[in-house]
Amino acid sequence: MLELRGIAKRYGRFALEALDLKVMSNEYCVLLGPSGAGKTVILEMLAGLIRPDAGQVLWDGRDITSAAPETRRFAMVYQDYALFPHMSVRANIAFGLRSRGVTRTEAAGRAEAVARNLGIAELLARRPATMSGGEQQRVALARAMVTEPKLLLLDEPLAAVDIAGRRRLRDQLKQLQQRTRTTFLHVTHDIDEAMFLADRAAVILDGRLRQVASPEELFRRPSDRDVARFLGMRNILDVVCSEPGFCRARGVTIHVAGSDVATRHVWIRPEEIILSGQPFDSSARNQFHGHVAQYSRAGDLLAVEVDCGDLELTALVTYASFECLAIQKGRQVYATFKSSATHCF
Amino acid sequence: MAQMDSIGTTTEGLARRRMPWFGLLAGVVGSCLVLFIVAPLAGMTLSCSLSDLSAAAAEQEVRSSIRLTLLCAMFATVACTAFGVPLGYLLARRRFRGRSLVLAIIDLPIIIPHSAAGLALLTVIGRHSLIGSVSERSGLLLVGAPAGIAVAMAFVSVPFLVNAARAGFEAVPQRLERVARTLGATPARVFFSVALPLAWRDILGGMILMWARGISEFGAVIIIAYHPMTTPVMVFQRFKDYGLDSARAVAVLLVGICVGIFVVLRLLARRPKASEAGHA
Numbered sequence: 029m030l031e032l033r034g035i036a037k038r039y040g041r042f043a044l045e046a047l048d049l050k051v052m053s054n055e056y057c058v059l060l061g062p063s064g065a066g067k068t069v070i071l072e073m074l075a076g077l078i079r080p081d082a083g084q085v086l087w088d089g090r091d092i093t094s095a096a097p098e099t100r101r102f103a104m105v106y107q108d109y110a111l112f113p114h115m116s117v118r119a120n121i122a123f124g125l126r127s128r129g130v131t132r133t134e135a136a137g138r139a140e141a142v143a144r145n146l147g148i149a150e151l152l153a154r155r156p157a158t159m160s161g162g163e164q165q166r167v168a169l170a171r172a173m174v175t176e177p178k179l180l181l182l183d184e185p186l187a188a189v190d191i192a193g194r195r196r197l198r199d200q201l202k203q204l205q206q207r208t209r210t211t212f213l214h215v216t217h218d219i220d221e222a223m224f225l226a227d228r229a230a231v232i233l234d235g236r237l238r239q240v241a242s243p244e245e246l247f248r249r250p251s252d253r254d255v256a257r258f259l260g261m262r263n264i265l266d267v268v269c270s271e272p273g274f275c276r277a278r279g280v281t282i283h284v285a286g287s288d289v290a291t292r293h294v295w296i297r298p299e300e301i302i303l304s305g306q307p308f309d310s311s312a313r314n315q316f317h318g319h320v321a322q323y324s325r326a327g328d329l330l331a332v333e334v335d336c337g338d339l340e341l342t343a344l345v346t347y348a349s350f351e352c353l354a355i356q357k358g359r360q361v362y363a364t365f366k367s368s369a370t371h372c373f
Numbered sequence: 374m375a376q377m378d379s380i381g382t383t384t385e386g387l388a389r390r391r392m393p394w395f396g397l398l399a400g401v402v403g404s405c406l407v408l409f410i411v412a413p414l415a416g417m418t419l420s421c422s423l424s425d426l427s428a429a430a431a432e433q434e435v436r437s438s439i440r441l442t443l444l445c446a447m448f449a450t451v452a453c454t455a456f457g458v459p460l461g462y463l464l465a466r467r468r469f470r471g472r473s474l475v476l477a478i479i480d481l482p483i484i485i486p487h488s489a490a491g492l493a494l495l496t497v498i499g500r501h502s503l504i505g506s507v508s509e510r511s512g513l514l515l516v517g518a519p520a521g522i523a524v525a526m527a528f529v530s531v532p533f534l535v536n537a538a539r540a541g542f543e544a545v546p547q548r549l550e551r552v553a554r555t556l557g558a559t560p561a562r563v564f565f566s567v568a569l570p571l572a573w574r575d576i577l578g579g580m581i582l583m584w585a586r587g588i589s590e591f592g593a594v595i596i597i598a599y600h601p602m603t604t605p606v607m608v609f610q611r612f613k614d615y616g617l618d619s620a621r622a623v624a625v626l627l628v629g630i631c632v633g634i635f636v637v638l639r640l641l642a643r644r645p646k647a648s649e650a651g652h653a
Contacts, residue, residue: 171556
């Protein structure tokens with residue numbers, strides 16, 4: 029298990045404040061944060077390449093803060109692959125084993141086995157410069173995994189790969205982690221990537237760790253408004269709650285679930301807002317009348333923005349109901365949602 | 374020349390878009406400078422007859438002088454490489470207190486007068502200095518001997534080597550070295566199997582430059598050793614004692630040899646296109 033205790037670092041414009049984080053053994057953990065937040069620096073501190081200003085790095089309870097990188101067995105994979113341009117793919121993959129005193133023939137054999145696993149066996153004799161981004165990143169992955177690291181550090185590994193290669197590589201990463209039961213710590217700014225890969229995700233904003241949770245939990249209960257906004261969540265309202273079950277937002281009362289006096293925000297899940305042409309009776313406590321301000325594609329669904337006077341709501345609807353309701357700009361609709369569709373924080 | 378051509382086309386491209394007169398002007402001005410370098414060398418070479426040249430080449434005194442010059446400069450270069458390459462690596466990779474002072478000190482030999490450099494060296498390796506007297510007693514003559522000539526050449530030409538090595542190591546992406554460390558390589562292995570193989574062309578370029586600079590050194594060498602005579606000293610001595618015609622043949626011979634070596638080694642050290650792409 030990896031444990032960070034109060035890790036702090038100033039590095040140019042980037043400042044990391046007392047970071048506490050535990051990464052469990054055999055876990056796929058994703059560090060999620062906007063680009064340019066210094067996530068690479070965190071990985072390089074874990075690898076021992078940069079010394080933190082304060083704090084400790086522990087592995088299985090042992091303090092390794094000042095251990096040399098080559099003694100840690102934390103292999104690194106960079107966004108730009110960082111393959112050795114003067115070596116063949118075979119020599120690149122064998123590099124770590126050769127560094128640890130494995131004989132040439134054994135290293136070559138193990139390199140080949142890993143290459144076969146990752147589907148790059150046919151590239152072994154090639155030079156990195158002649159290969160695609162996806163191929164290069166798989167070589168970088170093979171080069172790291174062949175050393176059987178205790179922890180694999182991945183710095184935006186998919187960011188430089190083209191879209192077609194990205195999905196395949198993403199699947200391979202997940203499979204590789206599950207098959208080898210290696211602890212992966214993966215840094216990214218891409219939320220979908222984090223949702224797909226992470227057992228647990230840690231959100232870092234403005235140099236502070238905001239929330240650590242499973243991807244589902246992260247979306248269900250974002251810890252604060254910044255996290256919610258970073259996750260791209262729609263329908264976050266500033267509210268005041270005076271009595272349980274009710275919140276006031278800009279002159280409108282909303283029935284909510286699980287509010288208390290500390291509640292500052294309400295998130296209404298856009299896929300649970302129902303649009304209709306006529307008002308209808310239901311157990312849903314919230315119903316607002318308004319008109320369609322605009323709509324846009326959102327993946328397989330459509331995001332319809334409804335202007336309800338004091339309130340603007342975004343609903344996610346299917347194409348079928350979009351056509352059924354004949355939605356167009358200015359169309360009068362009713363937006364209905366249950367109190368259980370809200371989340372207070 | 375190839376480099377000049379490519380610069381020419383870039384300026385042309387700019388000129389067509391914005392200011393036609395500027396490209397033309399820059400071309401004319403630039404040509405003047407190139408001519409300024411080529412003209413004296415060409416004039417000297419052309420005014421030297423083939424028979425003068427072969428006569429000079431046949432002289433035992435000239436031959437041994439050229440051999441001495443080439444060997445002393447080569448010895449100086451090889452010896453300094455052992456010290457200069459680690460220093461270049463350190464300067465490229467570490468940010469330590471006093472680094473900029475070290476950088477300035479390394480450039481000192483380029484900016485001071487070389488005769489002054491020779492005098493300064495005398496105070497360290499002269500007969501009455503500690504190093505000079507110890508080495509003389511142990512049988513290695515410095516002043517007035519090849520070893521002293523090599524020291525003088527090294528002093529004035531080593532900045533080229535260190536700076537080239539530093540630039541070479543700086544061009545190696547640091548991430549390559551970092552990733553190597555996480556894969557289990559010690560700093561020494563990172564240096565020998567990642568940094569050095571990727572920077573060797575620049576280092577070789579620096580060695581060539583240092584060698585060429587050592588061969589052509591006059592000021593510092595003549596103060597350390599008038600005899601045995603290196604070729605630049607011999608050119609001066611013949612000009613002084615026998616006049617222009619006598620000195621010219623030796624000068625042309627040395628310039629020819631220098632340019633020949635320079636061209637061959639530059640071709641060897643040229644970076645192939647593919648590895649350039651790999652660097653990026």
